[in-house]
Amino acid sequence: MAGEFAEEKKVDDCVKILSTGNVKPKKPIGKKECQLVTFDLPYLAFYYNQKLIIYKSEDDFEGIVQRSKDGLAVVLEEFYQLAGKLDKDEDGVFKVVYDDDMEGVEVVAAAAEEMEVAELTAEEGTSKFKALLPYNMILNLEGLHKPLLAVQVTKLKDGVAIGCAFNHAILDGTSTWHFMSAWAQICSGSSASVATPPFLDRTKARNTRVKLDLSKPSDAPEHAKSASSNGDVAAKSLREKVFKFSESDIDRIKSKVNAGTGSKPFSTFQSLSAHVWSAVTRARELKPEEYTVFTVFADCRKRVDPKMPESYFGNLIQAIFTVTAAGLIMSNPIEFGADLIRTAIESHDAKAIDARNTEWETNPVIFQFKDAGVNCVAVGSSPRFKVYDVDFGWGKPESVRSGLNNRFDGMVYLYPGKDGGRSIDVEISLEDDALKRLEKDKEFLMEL
Incomplete structure (x- = not known):
């Protein structure tokens, strides 16, 4: 050596x-x-x-x-x-x-x-x-x-x-x-x-x-050459930050989202996603009539027919979208956003996946970052990934992060928190002024 x-x-x-x-x-x-x-x-x-x-x-x-x-x-x-x-x-x-x-x-x-x-x-x-x-x-x-x-x-x-x-x-x-x-x-x-x-x-x-x-x-499309994470940083003053939500924070968020519903409870993911979507919409100071899109890159291994094993190697994800007016997110209780997210996720079954694939195959379009949606909150990665169990023989990780690539305004990566349990780290990329407002949002930070 x-x-x-x-x-x-x-x-x-x-x-x-x-x-x-x-x-x-x-x-x-x-x-x-x-x-x-x-x-x-x-x-x-x-x-x-x-x-x-x-x-x-x-x-x-x-x-x-x-x-x-x-x-x-x-x-x-x-x-x-x-x-x-x-x-x-x-x-x-x-x-x-x-x-x-x-x-x-x-x-x-x-x-x-x-x-x-x-x-x-x-x-x-x-x-x-x-x-x-x-x-x-x-x-x-x-x-x-x-x-x-x-x-x-x-x-x-x-x-x-x-x-x-x-x-x-x-x-x-x-x-x-x-x-x-x-x-x-x-x-x-x-x-x-x-x-x-x-x-x-x-x-x-x-x-x-x-x-x-x-x-x-x-030969790559022009957007691929110019819509880089660093390019977006220069054009929009994009900035990233990790917000760490403890197990008790997550439990409080989930309890709040579920307080107003007597039906099937919202999951941790649906609750946290609604919490983030609502806070980012506030931080962007959108007009009531402006649209905002929530996007999740969802694992389809158990959604396709026939189902694929967890060990399927490749991409088996698909973007799931839901859209509403910013004013509706802001004026309604938080379970309004959670219900939109849940409905979009639950309706994305094998039939919907097949229809999306067939449509794309008829007119193949290479993804652009803007395809995640206007004023989007786009969630990737998952707190289910056991990233803190990746031990090469010199101990468990102190930190796990995404790199610089593929970041754009509204991109969110979720990871389990290092403390374990139900703690979750939320990596958010936002335009600088919006992120500054988010950093001071006591409701988002669970300081109220």
């Missing part, structure tokens, strides 16, 4: 690249390919989906890097699609391909030895994360030429940061955390192989062949 760390390259004032390499599956796989399906294709002009996990650790850093690589080589025997590339067949249909001659996953070792874990866990925005994450502002479409997964392992003053960039055209959040959990279990020695192998045949969920008129990153 010493040779690998011999040459240093500075990427900014605090982070140095120590080595760059690639990891392939430990055993030969041969040639494999799988067609991308309707659930995958709309994300081609989004950006790689980034996750950053921060750990406290006094372990030898070279040992950590080697253990990470060794475990990655084993887990990729099952998750080999992540070691492949995007390609198109003779009909122009996108697919993910793998063969043993490909370079595999890109792995970078870096050092930021003046940066402390506490500094990163206290970071409410994302400004300190950029140099800890690979593939900032890289389009998923560039997976035609770049690895579909890039990893950066960074030595901190008192810990380690693992930054990952996943090509969003080939997997969603459920698949991401399935992979991360399996990788960590192998690294920690709690499992010698992948306990639950991924279900890799996407065509079981949808087998329509869709040709898209895209061939290389430069």
Whole structure:
């Protein structure tokens, strides 16, 4: 390992690249390919989906890097699609391909030895994360030429940061955390192989062949080049913040939302979503007649017919929308918004999913950020993902965050809180003035 760390390259004032390499599956796989399906294709002009996990650790850093690589080589025997590339067949249909001659996953070792874990866990925005994450502002479409997964392992003053960039055209959040959990279990020695192998045949969920008129990153739609998270930051002064809701906060929110209804109670997700939607609408100071849209990127594994296993590897999410006037959100009790959200979610069954897919296949449109809806609150990720159980052998995470990519005004990521139980962290990206008002909203912050 010493040779690998011999040459240093500075990427900014605090982070140095120590080595760059690639990891392939430990055993030969041969040639494999799988067609991308309707659930995958709309994300081609989004950006790689980034996750950053921060750990406290006094372990030898070279040992950590080697253990990470060794475990990655084993887990990729099952998750080999992540070691492949995007390609198109003779009909122009996108697919993910793998063969043993490909370079595999890109792995970078870096050092930021003046940066402390506490500094990163206290970071409410994302400004300190950029140099800890690979593939900032890289389009998923560039997976035609770049690895579909890039990893950066960074030595901190008192810990380690693992930054990952996943090509969003080939997997969603459920698949991401399935992979991360399996990788960590192998690294920690709690499992010698992948306990639950991924279900890799996407065509079981949808087998329509869709040709898209895209061939290389430069052909991406103009919105994909300009509607970047950083571009939005410049244009709209976008800012991010994590709001941490304790278990008691969540219970109080849920009790409040359910106080005015004698029917079926609203779930934690529906209650928290209504709480966030209402507060963001206030913070934006929308006119009563202005529309506001709530969007949730919902897991469809148990909604499609036939149902797909939890281990289905790919994108099996679909955006579910509901819209109303801002004045109705503001003038009605909070259960009004919760009921709109619940109705939209419950009505999105196999028939609705199939109709949406059929409509898209008739006129394929690559998603733009604005497609989430006007004055939107768009919720991704899930507090159900057991992100704080991702232990590579040097302890559980101190913090789990999304990266800089794919952020826009109204994007919300939900994670379980580090304290466990029913605590939830809410990452919100908003225009700066609206976020300032949200930060002072005692009702939203549960300070009333």
